[in-house]
Amino acid sequence: MPDVVVPDGYSSRAATDADVPAIHSLVTATERALHGEAETGIDAIKAVLSRPGFDAAVDSVVVHDAAGQLAAWAWLNRGKRAQIDVSPDHRGLGIGSALLDWAEARAIEAGTTDWIAQMVDDQDLAGVELVRARGYDVLAVNWQLELPMDSEPVVPALPDGITVRSFEPGDAARTHLLIEDAFDEWQPRRKSFEEWSAMLIERSSFAPSFSPLAFAGDEVVGAVLCLDLPDSDEGYVEQLAVRRDHRGKGLARTLLAIARQSFYHQGKRNLTLWTHSDTGALAMYERLGMSVRRSTTIYRGGPFTA
Known part of the structure; x- marks a missing residue:
């Protein structure tokens, strides 16, 4: 693993x-x-x-101060992200710059010389300035959307011939296939079942x-996969997909409404x-009544030379 010049x-x-609790505290402190x-x-x-596919021994770094408190962390997945x-x-002490140096060096070590992607919160002005100064350009934007639930959501009628039930363990393999086939239209790499399942x-x-x-x-043609995050008063959708031949029929709207209704009955009053x-x-999400709450930008840097 390349040295980090802290x-x-x-x-x-x-x-x-063993670092997971401290990393979690650091990440949530940054979000707050x-x-x-x-x-x-x-x-x-x-x-x-x-x-x-991720080896923490070479693909991650934690940085501690003199008192042993976690000051920063970084990771690089498959030499790309x-x-x-x-x-x-x-x-403001140069730690972020040192970790970006490490990520670029680790990418080269892993065989990546064309580019790596780094996601930066759009409110993190120092982070944006850092990657911009390095010559990174915009690759893509992520938006976090929200939909308040002031009253119980009304579930629209299902399209003809469609049935709905909650996810069961035996659905995992075919749901993974649905998600990856749908995401193939924009993502650069399919996730294996093992990676998708772990994440x-x-x-x-x-x-x-x-x-x-x-x-x-018997075929899965749509899915809304949700997380029930602890200590959160919001429902969270992690993945949504509808098979191409069943799009344009209102199925995404109906599945989202079913998920919203479930969260509403649990006392949640917002969906993100x-x-x-x-x-x-x-x-499409804006037509469903959702609005942008915040955003992150994925910046691409490279090429790199050893």
């Missing part, structure tokens, strides 16, 4: 499972500093470190009873989800 008084090493609230669950951090989080108490349905916050699937006969600019789905 400022004096700081130390770095690879992340381990930027937005006044935290949304990342601890199981999301666990999923990053345990995802298939980087993420860096610096505690609000340790910004979603094996998480402790995955809520199968709040995740409706649509069937045409993220959408990616390459999906072209923003306008």
Whole structure:
């Protein structure tokens, strides 16, 4: 793993499972500093470190101050996608720049020389300035959308021939296929079943009873997969997909309404989800009454030379 040239008084090493609680505290502190609230669950951090194809011993870094407190962390997945989080108490000291140096060097070490992607919250002005100064350009934008539930959602009628029930364990393989086939239209790489499962349905916050699937006969043709995040008063949609030959019939609207109704009965009064600019789905969600709450930008840097 490449060295991390951290400022004096700081130390770095690879992340381990024992670091998960401290990393979670750091990430949520960053979210509160930027937005006044935290949304990342601890199981999301666990999923990053345990995802298939990811080796925390070489693909992650944690940075501690002289007192042993976690100041920052970073990871690089498959030599392509980087993420860096610096505690609000340790910004402006060059730690973010050092971790970006590490991510670029690790990408080269992993065989990537063309480009890597780094996601930066649009409210993180220092982070935006850093990647812009490095020559990174915009690759894509993610929007977080919300839909308040002031009253119980009304579920529209299902299209003819369609039935709906909640996700069950035996649905995993065919739901994965539906999701990946739909996401192939915009994502650069299919996730294996093992990776998809680790990043979603094996998480402790995955809520199968709040995740409706649509069937045409025995075939899964639509899915809304939800998380029930602890200590949150909001429902969260992690993935939504409708098979191409069943689009334009109102199925996404109906599945979202079913998920919203389930969360409403649990006492949630807001539904949130993220959408990616390459999906072209923003306008659809806005037609469903959702509005943008915040955004992140994925920046692309490279090419790199050893």
